[in-house]
Every structure is written in C-alpha cells, then in structure tokens.
Amino acid sequence: MNKCLLLGDEAVALGAIHAGLSGVYAYPGTPSTEITEYIQGNKLARERGIHSRWCTNEKTAMEAALGMSYAGRRALVCMKHVGMNVCADAFVNSAITGVGGGLVVLAADDPSMHSSQNEQDSRFYGKFAMIPILEPSNQQEAYDMTRYAFDLSEQLRVPVLLRIVTRLAHSRAAVEVGEAREMNALNPSTDQWVLLPGIARRKYISLINKQVDMKHAAEQSAFNRCGQKKSRLGIIACGIAYNYVMENKADDTDVLKLSQYPLPEDMVFDFALAHDCLLVAEDGQPFVEELVKRLVGSSYLVFGRLTGQLPRTGELTPDCLRPFFTDGQIDTSKTDVKANEASPFAVPDIVAPRPPQLCKGCGHRDVYAALNQVLADYPDHRVFGDIGCYTLGALPPFKALSSCVDMGASITMAKGAADAGLYPAVAIIGDSTFTHSGMTGLLDAVNDKSNITVVISDNLTTGMTGGQDSAGTSKYEAICTALGVEPEHVRVVVPLPKNMPEITRILREEIEYNGVSVIIPRRECIQTAARHAREKKK
Amino acid sequence: MKKDIILCGVGGQGILSIATIIGEAATQADINLKQAEVHGMSQRGGDVQSNLRLSTDTIYSDLIPLGGADLIISMEPMEALRYLPYLAQDGVVVTSNQPFVNIPDYPEADKLAEAYSKLPHVVELDIEQAAHEAGNARSSNMVLLGMAAPYINIIGVDQLRQAISTVFARKGEAVVEANLKAFDAGVAIGQKQ
Numbered sequence: 001m002n003k004c005l006l007l008g009d010e011a012v013a014l015g016a017i018h019a020g021l022s023g024v025y026a027y028p029g030t031p032s033t034e035i036t037e038y039i040q041g042n043k044l045a046r047e048r049g050i051h052s053r054w055c056t057n058e059k060t061a062m063e064a065a066l067g068m069s070y071a072g073r074r075a076l077v078c079m080k081h082v083g084m085n086v087c088a089d090a091f092v093n094s095a096i097t098g099v100g101g102g103l104v105v106l107a108a109d110d111p112s113m114h115s116s117q118n119e120q121d122s123r124f125y126g127k128f129a130m131i132p133i134l135e136p137s138n139q140q141e142a143y144d145m146t147r148y149a150f151d152l153s154e155q156l157r158v159p160v161l162l163r164i165v166t167r168l169a170h171s172r173a174a175v176e177v178g179e180a181r182e183m184n185a186l187n188p189s190t191d192q193w194v195l196l197p198g199i200a201r202r203k204y205i206s207l208i209n210k211q212v213d214m215k216h217a218a219e220q221s222a223f224n225r226c227g228q229k230k231s232r233l234g235i236i237a238c239g240i241a242y243n244y245v246m247e248n249k250a251d252d253t254d255v256l257k258l259s260q261y262p263l264p265e266d267m268v269f270d271f272a273l274a275h276d277c278l279l280v281a282e283d284g285q286p287f288v289e290e291l292v293k294r295l296v297g298s299s300y301l302v303f304g305r306l307t308g309q310l311p312r313t314g315e316l317t318p319d320c321l322r323p324f325f326t327d328g329q330i331d332t333s334k335t336d337v338k339a340n341e342a343s344p345f346a347v348p349d350i351v352a353p354r355p356p357q358l359c360k361g362c363g364h365r366d367v368y369a370a371l372n373q374v375l376a377d378y379p380d381h382r383v384f385g386d387i388g389c390y391t392l393g394a395l396p397p398f399k400a401l402s403s404c405v406d407m408g409a410s411i412t413m414a415k416g417a418a419d420a421g422l423y424p425a426v427a428i429i430g431d432s433t434f435t436h437s438g439m440t441g442l443l444d445a446v447n448d449k450s451n452i453t454v455v456i457s458d459n460l461t462t463g464m465t466g467g468q469d470s471a472g473t474s475k476y477e478a479i480c481t482a483l484g485v486e487p488e489h490v491r492v493v494v495p496l497p498k499n500m501p502e503i504t505r506i507l508r509e510e511i512e513y514n515g516v517s518v519i520i521p522r523r524e525c526i527q528t529a530a531r532h533a534r535e536k537k538k
Numbered sequence: 539m540k541k542d543i544i545l546c547g548v549g550g551q552g553i554l555s556i557a558t559i560i561g562e563a564a565t566q567a568d569i570n571l572k573q574a575e576v577h578g579m580s581q582r583g584g585d586v587q588s589n590l591r592l593s594t595d596t597i598y599s600d601l602i603p604l605g606g607a608d609l610i611i612s613m614e615p616m617e618a619l620r621y622l623p624y625l626a627q628d629g630v631v632v633t634s635n636q637p638f639v640n641i642p643d644y645p646e647a648d649k650l651a652e653a654y655s656k657l658p659h660v661v662e663l664d665i666e667q668a669a670h671e672a673g674n675a676r677s678s679n680m681v682l683l684g685m686a687a688p689y690i691n692i693i694g695v696d697q698l699r700q701a702i703s704t705v706f707a708r709k710g711e712a713v714v715e716a717n718l719k720a721f722d723a724g725v726a727i728g729q730k731q
Contacts, residue, residue: 003565005565005571114576167601168600170574171572171573171575171589172561172571173571173573173597173600174565174570174571243599243600246598247599317599317603342606343624344627345622346622346623347620348653350616350645350650350653351616351619351620351645353585353641354583354584354585354617355584356582356583356584357583359582389582396642
C-alpha cells in the first residue's frame with residue numbers, strides 16, 4: 001500500500017484514474033476544479049492518454065461523458081453543485097438510457113456558500129434521477145468510493161452520483177491507494193439508446209425495476225454501518241457529518257454512519273427501533289431527515305435541521321454537535337445552537353471584514369471605471385452582472401452591478417429588462433461565462449433586435465477558479481458576428497487607464513445605438529500573465 | 539498528543555506554503571494530519587485561513603472546534619484576532635505585527651495593541667524586517683514559521699527544517715538556503731521572546 005497526502009478532490013481524481021478511467025469531462029467550478037486539474041497533471045493519466053481537456057459547460061461535459069460510456073469506457077463528470085442545474089437534462093435522461101462503461105457524476109456542494117450563489121444539495125438530484133448516491137466522509141473514502149462507484153455503475157447499468165462538500169474537497173489527509181485497474185476496451189453499446197416515447201416508457205420501467213437492486217446495494221454496503229450501543233438517542237450521521245459527531249467523542253451514543261443511498265430503509269428502521277429518538281446530522285439540506293421522518297412516522301421524535309436542534313442553513317461544524325454530548329441528554333426545546341459558549345476569547349469589535357477584491361492592475365477594474373464614468377450620465381441605467389471575478393464589481397469601490405444570478409443571466413436579464421422598456425440595459429459577462437451560457441441569450445437578443453449593450457470582459461482565461469483555459473479564446477468577434485451582431489457594433493478595446501478616453505467614447509456610442517452591441521475589453525488576467533511569464537523564464 | 543493550528547492572513551501572503559511545509563514534516567514523522575484550506579473567491583485580497591490538525595490519534599473533523607486551537611499563526615495582526623473564538627484558554631498567538639491595510643476601516647494601531655494586551659500568550663514581530671535582515675525579504679512566512687516552531691512541538695525543529703529543504707528542492711539550492719536562513723532567524727527570535 002502506498003500512502004499519499006491528498007485533497008478530497010485529488011483523492012477522487014486518483015481513485016478515478018486507478019479505476020481505469022478513460023476520460024474526465026468538466027467545467028471549472030469551486031470546489032470541484034482540482035479534480036480535473038489533478039488528472040491533467042497526473043503521470044499515469046498522461047501515459048494512458050486519459051481525456052482531461054476542459055469543456056464549455058457542464059451540459060456538454062455530461063453528454064460527452066455519456067458518449068464515452070456508450071462506447072464502453074469509464075467516464076467521470078465533475079462540477080460544482082449549481083453545474084447540476086446546467087446538465088440536468090442530460091443527467092436525468094442518462095439514468096433512463098443506462099450506461100455502457102461505468103459513468104460517475106461528481107457534484108461538489110458548497111454549504112455556507114463559500115464561493116456560490118446557493119447551497120442546494122445534489123443528493124436531491126440523485127434521488128430525482130433515481131440512481132445510487134455515494135457520499136464520502138473523508139479523503140480515504142473519497143478514493144475508495146470513487147473506485148467502487150465505477151464498479152457499481154457497471155453492475156447496475158446506471159450512472160452513479162458521487163457527492164462531496166467543500167470541506168472535504170479542499171481538505172488534505174493521508175490516503176492509502178491501491179493498484180491501478182486496466183482501462184476498459186472500446187465496446188460500443190448494443191442496447192437501445194433512442195429515447196422515443198415508446199422506448200423511453202419501457203426504459204423508465206426498467207429503471208424503476210432496478211430500484212430494488214440499488215436499495216439492496218445500500219443495505220449491504222460496507223459504507224453504511226451502525227454500532228450496537230444501548231443509548232436513548234441514536235444518531236444518523238451522513239457523509240462528512242460523521243466526522244463532526246465523532247469529534248465530540250460520541251463513545252456512549254449509538255451512531256449509524258450513512259454514505260450510500262437510496263436510503264437503506266431496513267437498516268434505518270431497525271436503528272430507530274433500537275432507540276427512543278433520532279438525530280439526523282447531515283451537511284447540506286435536510287435530505288435524509290425528511291426521508292427518515294416519513295419512514296418512522298410522526299409519533300417518533302426525529303431531530304435535525306428541520307426541528308432547530310441543528311442550524312437550518314450553512315455547513316455543519318463540530319460545534320453544532322457539541323450540545324448533544326455536553327448536556328448528556330437532548331434538550332428538545334433547544335432550538336438555538338450556542339456553540340460560542342465554548343470560546344474563551346471573543347472577536348474584538350475592531351476586527352473589520354476583509355472581502356475579496358479585484359487584483360491591483362486587473363483589466364476588469366478599468367472596465368468598471370469606464371462603465372461607471374459613462375453611466376453617470378444615464379441615471380436610469382442598470383448593469384446586469386454575471387458569475388466570475390468581475391462579480392466583485394458589485395462591491396466598493398465600483399458598486400456597479402444590479403444583479404448576479406446564474407451563468408449567462410447578464411445578457412438575458414438585460415434583454416428582458418430592455419423588452420420591458422428599461423434603458424440603458426447593460427450586461428457584463430466574462431469570456432468563459434459567455435461561451436458557457438451567454439451565446440444562446442445573445443442570439444435571442446439579436447433575433448429580437450433588443451436594445452442592449454453587452455460587455456464581454458475578456459481576460460483570456462477562466463480567472464475566478466484559478467486560470468483554466470477558456471473555451472472561446474480568440475473566437476469572440478467571430479462568435480458575435482456569426483450570431484448576427486452587426487460587425488460595426490462589435491468593438492474591441494484594451495482596458496488600461498491610458499485608454500480611458502477611447503473606451504468611454506466607444507461605450508457611449510454603443511449605448512446610444514438602438515440595438516444589440518458588443519464591446520470586448522481584452523487584456524490577459526494579471527495572474528495568468530505572471531504565471532506565463534514565470535513559465536517562459538524556465 | 540495533538541496540536542491544532544489555525545493559519546491565517548490575507549490572500550497571497552503565503553500561508554498555504556507554511557501549511558505545506560508543516561504537512562510535509564508531519565507526513566515524514568508519521569503523524570496524522572488534516573489540513574482544510576480555502577480556495578476560490580477569498581484568495582483575491584480577502585481574509586484566508588487554513589485549519590491544520592496534527593495528532594498521534596485518529597483525527598475525525600477537518601475543522602478545529604471552537605476553543606480548541608493550540609496555536610494561531612498569522613501573517614497579519616488583525617487577521618489573527620478574527621479567529622480568537624477558536625483559540626484555547628492556554629493557546630498561543632504567533633503573528634506578524636505589520637498591518638496589511640487594503641480596507642478603509644482598518645483599526646487604529648492603539649486599538650489593535652489594546653486587543654493584543656488582553657491575550658495571555660503572544661509572540662509578535664516585524665517579520666518582513668527580520669526576513670530582510672536574514673537576506674531575503676520574500677521569505678517572511680518562513681520567519682513566522684520559525685517563530686512558531688517551538689510551539690508546534692509535536693514536530694521537531696529539525697523535522698521542519700528538513701521539510702523546508704524537501705518542499706523548496708525543485709526551486710534550487712539558493713531558494714532552499716534563503717528559506718532555511720529565514721526560518722532559523724525566526725526560531726532564534728521566537729526563543730528570545
């Protein structure tokens with residue numbers, strides 16, 4: 001056995017490589033990015049020619065992985081939780097087509113929204129698509145479960161959802177790794193994959209019939225296990241929440257560790273029978289808590305996030321679980337978790353928040369400086385923002401944005417607001433976000449001759465997640481004109497303080513133009529520029 | 539035996555290098571380790587922290603419980619105060635005393651000093667100056683690690699030195715030497731305080 005110090009993300013990546021992976025398909029997104037990056041840098045992955053180039057978005061990634069699975073090889077799709085929304089069409093239907101080679105979909109959830117717009121729990125997607133879900137509690141399980149997930153996928157002929165959370169994705173620990181399995185040979189599926197209604201109905205019934213096997217796998221899983229202790233309270237600890245329970249030295253309390261779904265109902269029911277009441281500890285939304293409540297009936301006490309014994313929002317911590325052990329007994333009236341009682345020291349009042357900022361010298365800064373200068377003359381203006389470093393333009397000193405919702409929404413929201421009569425309606429979107437989900441919205445605007453001004457702030461990279469390749473680099477003018485934007489209204493500028501007169505003049509001209517115009521301020525991200533300079537020196 | 543450490547500072551100050559070196563030393567010494575760090579948005583000039591847990595027993599949680607940290611190692615004086623609820627009663631704060639001011643409402647120097655006067659165990663220094671005197675202004679994080687070394691006593695000072703050599707080896711001998719020199723300066727200063 002070989003021991004490696006790995007991030008949770010890296011443990012997933014190495015587990016996949018060692019499971020005989022042939023391709024990883026992903027769009028960068030915190031906290032999932034390091035999985036694909038690890039595979040890109042791994043020696044064995046390079047020797048084996050494992051596909052690892054970034055995809056344009058999560059939907060193209062999911063579909064390409066499904067294609068590789070169709071061809072009989074093992075494929076991994078990685079994304080942050082909101083990426084599941086983007087690929088949902090392909091994801092849900094992949095459960096109905098079934099798989100050829102093992103197909104594992106990794107969703108990295110972000111409870112507490114460290115780098116996200118919501119804290120949706122991907123396990124709901126797994127249940128919705130009716131496929132097995134695995135939820136590792138630590139780095140070793142992340143490695144082991146990834147290997148197991150590919151076997152399970154091929155055994156049950158369905159994709160498997162692997163769900164991790166930020167705290168596991170970005171935490172390092174020693175992992176014992178095994179030997180690498182061989183890759184699957186090319187073996188195109190001979191099954192029926194054409195989801196015409198008549199066929200889809202048959203395949204949907206087949207998926208429902210597989211539920212028995214999925215549940216059986218969860219009941220028998222080595223990753224689901226319970227102790228045999230006598231205690232009034234039984235704790236169901238899901239995924240990483242198991243660590244927070246154990247951190248409190250739960251020696252006298254019986255714990256059911258859950259890491260594989262669908263819910264092993266027999267195991268949970270027997271566990272409930274052995275205790276007087278249950279606490280469900282899970283990171284994310286109360287997914288298991290709701291299922292357990294339904295299983296045991298309304299007369300049985302089940303505590304958790306829904307009943308206020310654990311916080312309704314945010315990631316769990318060891319402190320959330322502490323009251324259950326210090327008190328000796330559960331105080332069911334306790335709905336306010338006072339974890340701070342454990343602290344000898346408090347944060348002094350003088351400590352000020354230090355929010356993230358755009359880097360000094362960043363091109364986005366010049367774009368916002370120019371926009372604010374021009375838009376000062378248009379008091380009714382609104383700027384619709386998007387997802388990336390440039391979302392920080394919402395904060396001081398720029399305070400330039402009115403919205404930031406989801407990938408690509410800047411263009412389409414500006415269009416809708418313009419349709420409603422708002423003027424000037426300006427959209428600001430990054431280069432990578434534009435190819436991810438902005439192009440189709442721009443086509444809508446062109447077809448409707450909407451009066452919007454779109455700024456594609458092009459820093460030649462996917463900056464926010466650490467500088468990954470951007471799918472459309474060097475193609476933006478061509479994409480915009482091909483979608484129908486008038487060539488004379490596709491304007492390129494270089495965002496530098498010295499060019500401010502030119503940039504503001506062009507912005508003003510295009511805001512005055514009644515129709516769709518695109519301004520592309522283009523200057524390389526200073527972080528990637530510095531990295532490229534260092535690489536050149538070597 | 540266990541040692542729970544919060545490493546903190548402002549994005550870009552090099553706290554993750556400190557974490558990497560302690561992690562390498564712990565791995566070589568066969569001590570259990572968990573190290574949770576922050577990636578993504580916070581790296582852009584915002585506050586960053588890493589929870590580093592070392593133990594001879596099994597470590598469950600990736601996060602240090604409130605009141606559980608034996609040590610706060612900070613590249614910036616106000617940032618150390620942000621994590622005080624995690625500090626144990628007899629915990630130690632090892633910090634740079636040079637403010638990094640990139641926000642408008644950064645506290646006044648006397649207010650900062652007053653907050654520090656209420657803490658029982660503080661080791662502080664102008665680490666940039668010390669690094670400059672040791673010959674390499676860019677290795678101030680290694681000065682800080684040196685100052686903290688006596689308090690990370692689950693790993694020896696020699697094991698940390700070895701880890702610095704290993705981690706910086708690919709950058710060449712000159713870089714290794716510069717970092718070791720900064721580290722040694724920090725150790726000497728830490729012992730004096």
